[in-house]
Amino acid sequence: MYKCWHHLGVNNLVVGNVLLNKIFTNYNVIARYMKGEDYLDDAKCKECKYSIVCGGGCPDLRLNNPSSKKNETYCSIFKNNMHSFLDIKYSKL
Structure with missing residues (x-):
């Protein structure tokens, strides 16, 4: 899973994987978008x-x-x- 369409295919921006039952794995990216410009x-x-x-x-x-x-x-x-x-x-x- 990716947080943004622009991130598709960028491995270091993956936030999770539903197939592996790992919903949130990249907390740095998630936090960045939750705390970013509102x-x-x-x-x-x-x-x-x-x-x-x-x-x-x-x-x-x-x-x-x-x-x-x-x-x-x-x-x-x-x-x-x-x-x-x-x-x-x-x-x-």
Whole structure:
């Protein structure tokens, strides 16, 4: 198991293995993401009506690209495409 999609295939970022019944094995990685930058500390995320859907975007980008970089965005694709996603979902119903 990995904590983030960006970590797939990176052996030192494995956090567990359900096949071997070892749910959490890499406590350093787990702790890093639990104590990392919280999107609720971000003023833009607090005001955003989509934050409940995206959870502040990619946690890996948030941790490895600090919010001090003003031109960085962590928003998920939902923010600017929510109406399109809802239209597609509705049309399938």
